[in-house]
Amino acid sequence: MRYSYYPGCSLDATGKQYGESIHAVAKALGVELVELDDWNCCGATAYMNVNEVLSFCLSARNLALVGKAGNGKELVTACNACYTNLRKTEVYLNQFPEIREKVGQALAEANMKYEGGVVTKHFLQVLVEDVGLERIKANVKRPLTGLRVAPYYGCQIVRPYGIQDDPDNPMMMDRFLEALGATPTQYAMKVMCCGGSLMGTREEVALRLCRNLLLCAQEAKADCIAVACPLCQMNLDAYQVAINRNYGTNFSLPIVYFTQLAGLAFGLKSDELGMQRCIVPATQIAARYA
Amino acid sequence: MRGVQETVLYEEAMDLKFLDEVYGIPGGDKIKDCIQCGTCSGSCPVSWAMEESPRKIFAMIRAGMRDQVLDSLTIWTCASCYQCAERCPQEIKITDIMYMLKRMAIREDRRRSRKARALSECFVNVVNRYGRNRETELMARFALMTDPLGSVALAPVGMSLFSRGRLPLGGSKVRDIEGLRKIVAKAQELGGE
Structure with missing residues (x-):
């Protein structure tokens, strides 16, 4: 299995342990991720506030690079925002000729052309749908027995441009966690927004959203929350101290990527998976299954 | 607690060019189909932190209340989570229209x-x-x-x-x-x- 891989900007920085665990897990499963040569930022939500056409151009340049690289037409990313921007761009280019025309003209300035047809997948989809849960199970060396995990999908991957799953009660990550031997907890907020970039512009709103999420997961007796997006991870992890201070709470819930849990179950080393990079300590979870 | 506000906006006070601006983005004309059902407001995870709910903002757009919409805290509370767009029975691209309102407000250097x-x-x-x-x-x-x-x-x-x-x-x-x-x-x- 070979895919073009779009890491996105966060996986070099705040989401470093996501990138590390993705590579470790892919290697263990024999999935080849070829980094898209010379990829650029997807524009996140910031560019949509500035110029819509420009935002589409950024993703279209990345999509154009996929065809050039000759690794097939499937592009894998693991950040919910990158995923949504890439998928949304594909939909808009198909649906609106005036957008296609403008984007085409802009790409031509750099002698680039996007012919269409790239399929962007989330890494979670690759593991569940392409690799398949049977093969995941076959790779489990240390089942995560007894680990209660709150699966947190975040917002954008289950929305209009997202994965084929129930938008209100997606089960893809739940089934994945089960395959690892963990117990996914039932809780009401698995697709509730974490606030995203509001943490920068309206902090009090984002803090409360994250507080509610943590509370809901804690009430479900989760040992940790599993995430699939670097912004969700940062908001819930790096701001947990601020949440406790603001609301007089006492949360100490590790926020781990689904790929880190997979790596542990596959018998990989804790530091290969960047477990030490979590701010709310996650190393005890690693130690439990080492 | 805020009291009930009664505002009557007569047609001559409406800025209908505003509606044309919204029609100008891809899929923007779908706003004509809004039935004011309130699914967007009920689904929004941050409507509690807004001044006007998303449903009300859409009514205000159609009433041409340009200044009030572009000065509203609502557009800066939207986290772009797409929950409203996912659920809108009329398939209005609500999140994208919110983005457009943000762009207009930024371009006009509105305080908020x-x-x-x-x-x-x-x-x-x-x-x-x-x-x-x-x-x-x-x-x-x-x-x-x-x-x-x-x-x-x-x-x-x-x-x-x-x-x-x-x-x-x-x-x-x-x-x-x-x-x-x-x-x-x-x-x-x-x-x-």
Whole structure:
């Protein structure tokens, strides 16, 4: 299995342990991720506030690079925002000729052309749908027995441009966690927004959203929350101290990527998976299954 | 508690050009199909922090209340989570229309747009320079631009990320940055609205 891989900007920085665990897990499963040569930022939500056409151009340049690289037409990313921007761009280019025309003209300035047809997948989809849960199970060396995990999908991957799953009660990550031997907890907020970039512009709103999420997961007796997006991870992890201070709470819930849990179950080393990079300590979870 | 407000807006006070502006974005004309059912407001995770709910904003757009809409805190409370767009029975691209309102408010330098504008500008500056978002530089620029003293409060978050190797100094860059800049320049020229 070979895919073009779009890491996105966060996986070099705040989401470093996501990138590390993705590579470790892919290697263990024999999935080849070829980094898209010379990829650029997807524009996140910031560019949509500035110029819509420009935002589409950024993703279209990345999509154009996929065809050039000759690794097939499937592009894998693991950040919910990158995923949504890439998928949304594909939909808009198909649906609106005036957008296609403008984007085409802009790409031509750099002698680039996007012919269409790239399929962007989330890494979670690759593991569940392409690799398949049977093969995941076959790779489990240390089942995560007894680990209660709150699966947190975040917002954008289950929305209009997202994965084929129930938008209100997606089960893809739940089934994945089960395959690892963990117990996914039932809780009401698995697709509730974490606030995203509001943490920068309206902090009090984002803090409360994250507080509610943590509370809901804690009430479900989760040992940790599993995430699939670097912004969700940062908001819930790096701001947990601020949440406790603001609301007089006492949360100490590790926020781990689904790929880190997979790596542990596959018998990989804790530091290969960047477990030490979590701010709310996650190393005890690693130690439990080492 | 706020009392019931009664506002009657007569037709001659309406700025109907506003509606034309909304029609101008791809899929924007679907706003005609809004049945004011309130599914958007009921689904929105942050409607409690808004002044006007999304449903009300859409009624205000159609009533041509341009200034009130563009000055509303509502558009800056939207986190772009797409829950409203996912559930809208009329398939209105609510999130994208919110984005459009944000762009209009930023362009017109509306007071409440300034913080989000600062974040977007810092982001665009970093990406124009490297083709990628260097998060460390983005966070530093944004803190300095909006709240140089208050950024001390952010320091623990920054330090906790930094000490775990999650805020690197430097970072990677797009090789064909010149090509990317040409695309950006052309897109801005064509972007319009």
